[in-house]
Amino acid sequence: MSIPSIVVERLSKTFGQHPVLRDIDFTIHAGEMVALIGPSGSGKSTLLRHLIGLTRGDRGAAGRVRLQGREVQAGGRLARASRQQRCRTGYIFQQFNLVGRLSVLTNVLIGRLGCMPRGRALFGRFTPEERDMARRALARVGLEALADQRANTLSGGQMQRVAIARVLMQDTDVILADEPIASLDPRSAREVMQILERVNAEDGRTVVITLHQVEVARRFCKRAIALKAGRLYFDGPIGELTDGRLTALYENAGLDELKTRTPPVDLAAPVGALG
Numbered sequence: 172m173s174i175p176s177i178v179v180e181r182l183s184k185t186f187g188q189h190p191v192l193r194d195i196d197f198t199i200h201a202g203e204m205v206a207l208i209g210p211s212g213s214g215k216s217t218l219l220r221h222l223i224g225l226t227r228g229d230r231g232a233a234g235r236v237r238l239q240g241r242e243v244q245a246g247g248r249l250a251r252a253s254r255q256q257r258c259r260t261g262y263i264f265q266q267f268n269l270v271g272r273l274s275v276l277t278n279v280l281i282g283r284l285g286c287m288p289r290g291r292a293l294f295g296r297f298t299p300e301e302r303d304m305a306r307r308a309l310a311r312v313g314l315e316a317l318a319d320q321r322a323n324t325l326s327g328g329q330m331q332r333v334a335i336a337r338v339l340m341q342d343t344d345v346i347l348a349d350e351p352i353a354s355l356d357p358r359s360a361r362e363v364m365q366i367l368e369r370v371n372a373e374d375g376r377t378v379v380i381t382l383h384q385v386e387v388a389r390r391f392c393k394r395a396i397a398l399k400a401g402r403l404y405f406d407g408p409i410g411e412l413t414d415g416r417l418t419a420l421y422e423n424a425g426l427d428e429l430k431t432r433t434p435p436v437d438l439a440a441p442v443g444a445l446g
């Protein structure tokens with residue numbers, strides 16, 4: 172049997188007096204595409220950050236996180252190799268985190284730094300093979316033609332596609348995306364989700380995405396993990412996330428938030444056509 176991609180056991184996190192994650196357990200298998208949903212403040216981003224050791228669980232508690240069979244953290248302590256582990260996991264942020272004054276191609280190449288020998292990484296000396304790899308990654312997100320353009324001249328949607336190309340350079344089995352479409356217009360959001368869907372389907376990479384829009388999760392992910400006030404509220408096939416369950420999930424969030432969870436994306440638009 173293959174090793175699970177992500178294993179979270181009894182993970183709890185308290186900030187000050189405020190418990191943010193409470194006894195979270197789940198396992199994600201290789202090649203799954205999972206939506207992490209829940210009301211604002213329910214702990215989605217905090218949970219995602221635990222998966223690569225950017226945040227540590229409660230000290231001395233039983234919480235544990237493993238990625239690709241390797242320990243990331245246990246009992247609030249990071250594993251010794253957690254830094255290398257981080258290089259082996261793709262992480263996509265809502266705000267893209269590109270270097271605006273550098274070219275698109277260089278931004279993509281930056282994804283390779285963690286895998287390079289220290290000396291070469293220090294001086295940013297990329298090989299022709301790495302440059303080819305970066306161009307191929309850009310082609311996959313439909314932006315090959317913009318390789319030499321400065322990153323700060325791109326639209327938000329294009330920036331997020333560059334950020335995905337940068338992650339592809341890490342050649343990782345797991346991609347974690349923290350609200351990757353939250354600041355995008357509907358068309359760009361759809362394109363970004365289509366790219367992640369393809370990366371998942373074609374490469375078999377495990378993808379976990381925090382999403383505010385339930386309809387987007389339904390369209391693109393087979394499984395949902397839902398948090399409510401830091402507890403695991405639902406984990407299962409997204410088809411089983413009924414309207415009744417959703418209403419209960421967002422019930423204390425108020426009607427306004429539930430309304431904003433409806434699609435910003437035109438789900439009827441054809442899949443695959445990048446503009």
Ligand SMILES: Nc1ncnc2c1ncn2[C@@H]1O[C@H](COP(=O)(O)OP(=O)(O)OP(=O)(O)O)[C@@H](O)[C@H]1O
Nearest residue numbers: 186187191209210211212213214215216217218383
């Ligand atoms: N570093 C921190 N220090 C203190 N509190 C924090 C910290 N990070 C997150 N929190 C708190 O933890 C709770 C969960 O935050 P988190 O960002 O994980 O929620 P979320 O579900 O991702 O929310 P949103 O959908 O609005 O992004 C919030 O109450 C937040 O204020």
